[in-house]
Amino acid sequence: MSGPINVKSEIGKLKAVILKRPGKEVENITPDTMPRLLFDDIPYLPIAQKEHDDFARVLKENGTEVLYLDDLVAEALEEEKVRQEFLERMISESGFQTGKTATALKEYLDSLDSLTMVQRIMEGIRKEDVQLKSFDLREASEDSDYPFLMDPMPNLYFTRDPAASIGTGLSINHMTFAARRRESLFMEYIIAHHKRFANQGVHVWRNRNHNTRIEGGDELVLSNHVLAIGVSQRTSAEAIQDIAGSLFENASGYDTVIAIKIPHNHAMMHLDTVFTMINYDQFTVHPAILTKDGQVDSWILHPTKDGISIEHQRDLKQVLKTTLNLDDLDLIPTGNGDPIVAPREQWNDGSNTLAIAPGEVVTYNRNYVSNKILRKHGLKVHEVLSSELSRGRGGPRCMSMPIVREDLNK
Template sequence: MSSTERSFGINSEVGRLRSVILHRPGGELRRLTPRNNGALLFDGVPWVERAQAEHDRFARTLLDHGVEVLYVGALLTECLYLPEAREEAIASAAADPRLGQTLGRELRAYLSDLGPERLAAVLVEGLTKEEFGSGGSLRGKLMRGTDFVIEPLPNMMFTRDSSVWIGDAVAVTSLAMPARRRETSLTSVIYRHHHRFADVPKIYDPSLEHLEGGDVLALAPGVLAVGVGERTTPAGVERLARRVFERGTVRTVLAVPIAQRRATMHLDTVCTMVDVDRMVMYAPAENRLDAYTITPGDGEDPAIDGPRSFLDAAAEAIGVERIEIIHTGARDVVTAEREQWDDGNNTLALAPAVAVAYERNTVTNGRLERAGIKTMTIPGSELGSGRGGPRCMSCPIARDPLPIES
């Protein structure tokens, strides 16, 4: 089967991975400084060339295992040859209310003169006043040369968050943090206008309640776990549950409250599936995570039960006696905390019991190997400054389906 003939669909975290969307970091990372990196959600100023080399190693690992790799930049550029896609992308960038009417109009004219490749780069990498020019607006005159007319999107490389596939449909999400909200406008352009996704059902959009892909885990066919915390709201989980129930692709959604802090921003920074019934998890979370079980109700609203232990609720929903836990780091608190911070449990499964992980988390990786999980490691010293691992940096769009349990 050729890459263009591959069907789309995700019904688990661990079915053999066939196709994935990545974003190779570029000029947007060069915009990070000690002055703005915190506002742009990075914990440091990465060495860009090294980050690119690390990302290339990640992509090569996927390609070597038969995974088709699609890049955001290429997909977006192809879309921007289409007049309606160009207009949508330009209008979204120029509509920022902070610009004001005059500067917004000037920016629209500037972007309209760019070719597709340059336009795609500017929309991701950002644009400063110095690069744009002074213009005639009061807003422009009061800006410094290094101020952004279009803010860069350094978190674009975490493609997991702006869209998530559930069954044969895609949810373009609603990102919570101001620094990331424009990412979904570009993701929307790709899914609305690229020929590869023309017939794909869309089940969520950025205008809805906050929901981020890093919080959505396809535990098994028909079963989702969705984190509720810093990035995804209870209303977002409820909206998603209604929509997947309507499509009949999911029978159970587990809403999992997580601590609302930087180290545990998404559910996949706490746990990820590495096999059909095995999970790598930050040890202190094992006995702390609860879940509310959401199922289709008899009336208009879904039924909600709980809370109860997340692991008990997940095992019951999946249909196994128990989920085996492989702890991040070790039982001692310091090692566990260090490797959890360095995304030790943010693994990307390529197939059952086959996963990609950051090489720096040696204790966690050793535990995975001893548990029989084939673990391919990649460098991540620079990529990790944005607090995201292999799962965060990938948006799977096609996996071999796991059998649906009756």
């Protein structure tokens, strides 16, 4: 391994990861703003933080270095020029390119130390926080009763989505919904300006300056040359073809991209909510994405001298066996495939397993049927607390952005 990013599988021993401990942004959700902020419920923050600390503890006790997103961003803003540029871009992307409100927001945020400033941006800036020196037409707009000038970012504890490590580089993602789009700006500044990553040869396979959408929960690194990406509610076919082209053209080591179509709905928003790799030849899968005979629409992308070849397939098991050179594999059904248990536990992220080593996973404790089945299939399972974290509709894989995994020997 060399360089600050090295992720050439889903299952290599996890050595370093980026997390975001839930903060006040979660308490800034209200029943009226839940749809706008993409939440179905409001987690109770003190318990959510205890549960997240439990998650981080399990990772650390198993040899993983845990880095926190807000610390990394603050450290990336040490240079005054970089800090000012970041502030201007964040305020602009929050809807205030120019004018009195933009000026007032910048004055307020610039008065804070970098870590406090970053955390306040993440939490959301209320109108009452900023003293407008004169009347601003924004106050008379259709949002006049809305309490925030800058929306809170409660989805940030799902660090998987704004950016995704692939090989020795990453994608910094253009996200689907406005509520999450600013999140990837944090990673852009970390990669460009944090001493751990800047000028270290980290390749950005695809940046956030696109109109087509892709999110990290749909990006699964199956081997050192095979990537799977979900065609989902959050990731478009156009974005998959674009990132495949970039990987093929830039000596990434990746020569195969499998695009897997999943239902486009909130319950199955990303591929990793219905399908994860947990061992060399073992995968979790939510039965609802497959037909009774194990079929799902998939497209295999390869580089050619003229561009990209695309082959349509439907037998997921055969596609995985062929691309990963496996004699056989074990598809483990969420909730043991029970028609009541499977959708219930998938809703509570029973399919969203995080492998921390081959055959060793972190899961939510609430999915006891799925966890029992994983153990029956020979997996080592670390259960973490989940009563409040799960209200955000994301599990251990969603809550983690691996940046270093050990390379596999086979």
